[in-house]
Amino acid sequence: MKFVEIQNVTKRFSNHLALNKISFSINKGVVFGLLGPNGAGKTTLIRILNQITAPDSGNILFEGHPIKRTDIERIGYLPEERGLYKKMKVGEQALYLAQLKGLSKEEAIKRLHYWFKKFEISYWWERKVEELSKGMQQKVQFITTIIHQPEFLIFDEPFSGFDPINANLMKEEILELKKKGATIILSTHNMASVEEICDDIVLINNAEIILDGNLAEIKTASKLNQFQVEVGDIDSDIVNLLPTEYEILGTEKMNGYTLFTMKISQNATPNQLLQFFIGHASVHSFKEILPSMNEIFIDKVNSYNKSHQHE
């Protein structure tokens, strides 16, 4: 089911086009990766979703209806450029932000106490924000983002500034929110976390979508037909015996083993490659090399930029 639909959204600033007829949709209950190089237009799109700015043309549909002002209370937004009032006490501030999202004071206090307890930060309540470390402030910020139990969450670089332990805690919380039914946009440059938690992605470059779809499908479609074979004893003339369907991309000697990086042509299968190696060497390990999201990202953006340079 489509939860949010972005239809032909265009936004132009005085001297550049930030979004050029962008269209995609986000299914309910997924973690959706919004990817793209710096300056691609991600933040502009996020601001449009949050109704901070309006698109020049195009529509945003929220559960099928054009997004309205009151929908803002159903959205939780953690901006990349985040901050809190430095001189204000943590509890007071969290309460204020929760109330601005439409919670009553009593309800906000109740929920804040729950989260402060859960994150083991209850003793910060009376402290001023400026006394907290950056990571601590991020935790408070995270709580204020989700305190009104929004159905739609937008996290812009949520892991930056966290140590690995807290980054992991955040990741678990995001997956927990997904489990509870929230739809989540994750905008990040950290491709490892995209692979770990995103279901679908969209890759924006230079105001346009250059890749869009289910993460697993994208990865499968981007398969390079490359395999890594690790062998022990080896026939000395293995290279000469190699059929033309297989290509050696690289060899590497490690701890007495030899590591081959192989590419197979379209009409060959991995089984055939393995059989070939079994006949000529003692195979130690065999695995397919899947492109990482990082590689897909770089590959797509570079090839886009190259093709547009020629224009």
Added chain:
Amino acid sequence: MNKTLLIIAREYLTRVKKKSFIVMTILGPILMAALIIVPVYISNKNLKEVKILVVDENEFFINNFTDTKKVVFSYRSGDIEKFKKDCLVSGQYDAILHILEGTQSLKSNLYFFEEPPMNLRSNIESQMDKLLFDKVLKDSFNIDPAKFEIIKNTTRSSIAMIQTDETGAEKKNFTELNRIIGMICGFAIYIFIFMFASQVLRSVLEEKTSRIVEVLISSVKPVQLMMGKIVGVALVGLTQFALWVVLTLVIVLGVQITNPGFFNKEQIAMEMPISPDGTSEFMPTADEIESYQDNQGIMEMINAFYDISFTQIILSFLFYFLFGYLVYAALFAAVGSAVDNEADSGQFTMPVTIPLILTMVLIMPMAEDPNGALAWWMSMIPLTSPVAMLIRLPSGVPAWELMLSMGILLLFFYFCVWFAAKIYRTGILMYGKKPSYKELWKWIRY
């Protein structure tokens, strides 16, 4: 709860709870009360008797000086050098008046060890002048000084300044006082506008530099945030103002109750001229008459003070403070949103504040001629009218002019909020380089 109200409440409460607010609120009235109390206290203190030894080479003034509450004269003759040595340091006398030999135009020296009260010299001089004058009247013209005094007092002319209103009815007027009140009000409004409008600028900058603004405007509209801030700070200003007035009154009244007679008007009036004791059995001296007239002047001033329409001034003060502040606060909010740090804000606040500073520079000429062209125009132009109109008000301003000026300010306020909101909503999300005026113009247009 309405979100704008939440913002107002936060802006208000965080400021009111600040130490600096509490300190300013307490210190302000103490300073104000001190301004009222200290001069009175000092002049009361000076009531201490000054003992003067008169050594007159002509023997004319012996026993002729009139003692007052403040000054007591004694007379001796002998070696002035010896008196100087013996009587001054010991404190037997506070000063020695040595009148040198002469006839009509006398030379005298006043010797002292500790500096005598400021007005002592003029006190003695006027007494001597009077005595000499009477002597010459009698000796050279054979005129009885008492008769002369009567003639002098019955042939006096005085001009009363009477302003009329639209119906031709009299308005009591006291120009000097009007000017002073006008200047005080104008100055107060200037300080208030600057103090609180620049708080708005700082507050906008704080939200921008701490980057909390993006979180906020994902919950509320930028214009709500801006107006919440402006109104919140305005309420802080009004609270501080009200507390100042109340606390100042409490202190002044407190002093009066614990020290009845501290602010005795008669006494204050007596302090100003140097008057001999009014109960003297002698005929009134010129000094006494002068002092009487000065008393009259002061009474008149006090009456005029009560005649000034304070309700009108206070209401107008509140109106002009509020809307003057709102105009400047909106403009300052726009400036705060457009820049990244306070240092850069100067370039954009300057064109906005120049009119206000200009008004301050022209405060004297405007007070001198409150109905002149300069004051008239400045009280109509919205950026200058809050100060200029307050300067004019105590001297009386026709109702239509006041309404016109208020109306213009009100319209200009709407314009400023519209204008500021346009810049604000774009500016708060812009980081990096300082925008040019050309860019600001673009922000307004989209």
